[in-house]
Every structure is written in C-alpha cells, then in structure tokens.
Amino acid sequence: MIEKVERLTLAGMGQMPDGTLLERVLPGEEVEVQVDGSARIVTPVVERVKPPCRHFKSCGGCSLQHASDAFVGSWKTSVVERAMTARDLPFPFRTLHTSPPNSRRRARLSGRRTKKSAMVGFHAKASDALIDVPDCQLLTQAIMDGFPALEALTVIAASRKSEVNLTVTDTLGGLDVLVETERDLTGQLRIELAGLAETHNLARLAWNEDVVVTRKAPEQAFGNARVAPPSGAFLQATPEGEAALVAAVLEASEGAKRVVDLFSGAGTFSLPLAGQASVHAVESSDEMLETLDRGWRHASGLRTITTEARDLFRRPLEPDELNKFDLAVLDPPRAGADAQIATLCQSNLKRIVMVSCNPVTFARDAGALIAAGFDLNWIDVVDQFRWSPHIEVVGDFTRK
Known part of the structure; x- marks a missing residue:
C-alpha cells in the first residue's frame, strides 16, 4: 500500500499515518513500506537530493543526507520553534549557522x-x-x-x-x-x-x-588562549560551530564586567569572555578547570579568571552568589539546568545567555526564566552536527 509520509520525528525518522517510522524519507513523499521495513520511494519531494557521501545507505554516522541543505535548516529551525510554542513561549529566531562538510574535528x-x-x-x-x-x-x-x-x-x-x-x-x-x-x-x-x-x-x-x-x-584555540583538553574530553564538534556559539555569547555579554560561566568545561566561553570581562568559571571536573586555568595563565591580554569545582545539578550557585555578577552564561548537558535555573530566577541578575544542545530542555528552562520576569531577546540556531538531527541553540535573556 502506498502512503504519504506525515512528518519527521525529533530523531529525523519519517512517521507514517499509522505511526510506522521509516529511515531516509521526507515529509510529503509517497512511499511503499517493504517487507524488511525499508521504504520504496514512489513519489519524491523536491527537497530530496542525491546524498553527497557514497557510504550514506550503509553508515550510521549521518541520517539526513537525502535532504537539501535548505530543508534541513528549515526543519531544524522548526524543531526549536515547536519546542517553544508547545510551552506558549516566544520564538524570536534570528539566524541559522550550518557547519560545512568535512569540518567535524x-x-x-x-x-x-x-x-x-x-x-x-x-x-x-x-x-x-x-x-x-x-x-x-x-x-x-x-x-x-x-x-x-x-x-x-x-x-x-x-x-x-x-x-x-x-x-x-x-x-x-x-x-x-x-x-x-x-x-x-x-x-x-x-x-x-x-x-x-x-x-x-x-x-x-x-x-x-x-x-x-x-x-x-x-x-x-579558545579566544586568545591555547588549551589542551584531557584525552576524550568534550569539545564543540566543529571550529565553525564553536565560532558561531562564541560570537553569539560575546554579543549577548557586551558591556558586562563580571561574568559567571556555569558548566564552563575547559573554557570554550570563559577564555574568549575574559577578553572583555572578569570571569568565574564553574565546572564539576577538576581536570577541565585545571586545563582552563593553564590556558589563561599562559595567554596575554586577558582579565582575571577564577575557577570553582562544583556539581551544579546537586549544588547550584545560590542567589546571593549569583548577585555578585552582571551576567551568567550557561551551557548545560542535554538534561538542561533546572536546579541552576531555579536559583537564577531567584537572583537579582539582569542578563543571562543560555547555550543548549537540546531544544526541549532549552524551552523548559527558557519558560522558567520568562516566568521569572526575563525577556527572550533572540535565538540563534547552530547546526554543527551536519546531516544529523542534533541541534544547538543560543538564547539571550534580559530581565524587565
């Protein structure tokens, strides 16, 4: 039986009217489901393109190479939009940054x-x-x-x-x-x-x-500093994606003199921020903070960076600690930062910039900030995981 693909799930799978999930299909395409669970494309949509990689059908590294760049960008933006509108939140989308091919480092x-x-x-x-x-x-x-x-x-x-x-x-x-x-x-x-x-x-x-x-x-290179993260440590996937995230954070931080960088890692944002403000970096890993500190001490032209090892899920910074700063930057894991967001809402902070790799938890945490009196000024979407369903978001918040 020939049926039409209704939509893509958050994992990039095509969903049929009966709920069946299919790989490598696009919304609006008429397909016939085969015995092995694959799809035979009967009527393709104009957004379908020839995959640029000859390994696409066999390799599990990419899942969206059959779709045009324009479609993927629009779809990723719509995923963020749906996450926000599901909570009746504004969606002041500003721009989309997509990393080029052969850039995953x-x-x-x-x-x-x-x-x-x-x-x-x-x-x-x-x-x-x-x-x-x-x-x-x-x-x-x-x-x-x-x-x-x-x-x-x-x-x-x-x-x-x-x-x-x-x-x-x-x-x-x-x-x-x-x-x-x-x-x-x-x-x-x-x-x-x-x-x-x-x-x-x-x-x-x-x-x-x-x-x-x-x-x-x-x-x-993190700003003017050079850092050597521990073997296997977290790192933004592409230099271009990292540059887009850092540029957005620096723009949102303009004029701030005292910044707290929550979930700082090895200094992706702390070190560039130190070119314009003093920074207090908070991270659970001592090894990552030692890496950050070495990078800062060997760089020139940076303002003071202090570090603190702390589990922000179990022991978030409290309002009186947060009130010492002009701005908070946070880049939590996929689970988001609900405990830390709660104390940010209770603080006197006027400015927050939040980076997220999960639109769903970004929307949840953004909703809490907005309910506490913050305005969401803009959202940037960064696609550094090209041809995959993964999405990163930057949001700029100021308190009324």
Whole structure:
C-alpha cells in the first residue's frame, strides 16, 4: 500500500499515518513500506537530493543526507520553534549557522581486526556491523589522513572477537587519540605505542585512562588562549560551530564586567569572555578547570579568571552568589539546568545567555526564566552536527 509520509520525528525518522517510522524519507513523499521495513520511494519531494557521501545507505554516522541543505535548516529551525510554542513561549529566531562538510574535528570511531589488518569506521544504524568509510564527507581531512594510524592501533588493541573504541580529535598539534580497549597497558606495550605515535606523527596517544605519550601539545584555540583538553574530553564538534556559539555569547555579554560561566568545561566561553570581562568559571571536573586555568595563565591580554569545582545539578550557585555578577552564561548537558535555573530566577541578575544542545530542555528552562520576569531577546540556531538531527541553540535573556 502506498502512503504519504506525515512528518519527521525529533530523531529525523519519517512517521507514517499509522505511526510506522521509516529511515531516509521526507515529509510529503509517497512511499511503499517493504517487507524488511525499508521504504520504496514512489513519489519524491523536491527537497530530496542525491546524498553527497557514497557510504550514506550503509553508515550510521549521518541520517539526513537525502535532504537539501535548505530543508534541513528549515526543519531544524522548526524543531526549536515547536519546542517553544508547545510551552506558549516566544520564538524570536534570528539566524541559522550550518557547519560545512568535512569540518567535524572530533569523532568516536570503532576498530575491528580483520584477517589481513584492521577496519576502522562507524557502525551501521542500530547495528553491530562496522562500516568502512574511506570517503567520509563529515570528518576533517586530518582525521581521514589518520586512518592508517587508527588501523595500526586497532591491530594492537583489539582481539579477534572484540572491538575497540577510538576517540580522535583534530588539534593544532596534530591528532589526539584515545584508545579504549580491554588489553592492559604494559611496559613493553608503552614502548611499542610510543614508536607508533612517532611513526604516524600523533600529537598525543592515550590508552584507556593512561596518557602513553605527548609528542606535541594537543591544543585548541579558545579566544586568545591555547588549551589542551584531557584525552576524550568534550569539545564543540566543529571550529565553525564553536565560532558561531562564541560570537553569539560575546554579543549577548557586551558591556558586562563580571561574568559567571556555569558548566564552563575547559573554557570554550570563559577564555574568549575574559577578553572583555572578569570571569568565574564553574565546572564539576577538576581536570577541565585545571586545563582552563593553564590556558589563561599562559595567554596575554586577558582579565582575571577564577575557577570553582562544583556539581551544579546537586549544588547550584545560590542567589546571593549569583548577585555578585552582571551576567551568567550557561551551557548545560542535554538534561538542561533546572536546579541552576531555579536559583537564577531567584537572583537579582539582569542578563543571562543560555547555550543548549537540546531544544526541549532549552524551552523548559527558557519558560522558567520568562516566568521569572526575563525577556527572550533572540535565538540563534547552530547546526554543527551536519546531516544529523542534533541541534544547538543560543538564547539571550534580559530581565524587565
């Protein structure tokens, strides 16, 4: 039976009238559901395009390459809009920033030994099948050029039956690789791995929780500072996406002299903000704060940055602590920051800029701020996870 696709879910799946979910379809298309659960496109819509990557049908790394850039941008904006309107909130959308192809500077890949060598790639969607991706259109060229090193590491780290996880980051000093494996790190293995890092010109190589060798500083540029985040630590996915987020935060922070950066990480926002204001960075990870502090101390032209290790979910900053600042910046995980938002609402703060990777929790937290007397001046949507359903949002709030 031929039916029309009604809409895309938040996961980018096409939903049919009976609730059936299908991959790689678009709203308005007439499709026939096959026995294996796939869709045969009977009548495509004009938004359908030829996927730019030849691995699209097999690889689980991207899910929206069959849609035009214009459609994806409009759909991602509509996801944010629906999250806001579901709570009767305003949606002052301003602009959309989309990262270009081959700009993803950090990836979590899998490696598996083969009879002759090893394979490194992404898993097929909802599957254990590993897909080789020699022509990936997502990752930076430096990461693609590093696949021989990742394959060599897989030969060492993986058994015949087990896979290994390889988190690779493109840094200013070269590739930073974290290998997660069941194999124990021995003295002889350290020597072998150090030689491999030298042969393949890796900046840093870590084996589970141990850094084996650091040949070059695996640094990122955060404003005028250079920081080397811990192996496998959180990092914005693309330099272009990070630049868009930072530019929005700096614009919303203009004129502030004392800023508190909540969920600061290694200083993505703290260090650029320190070019115009003193900053107090709060983060649960001591290691991330130490990284931030080192970056600040070795940079020039920055104002004071102080740090505080604190679990903001269990122990958010209280109103009297927040009242010391002109502005709060917060970039919480996907769960949002409801506990911290509650104390922000009770404080005397007049300005807040919130970054979020989840439109649903962004809308929830924005609703609390608006109910407490804040206006939402604008929203920027940042699509740095190109061809995926993931969305990031920046909102500028001022109290009436």
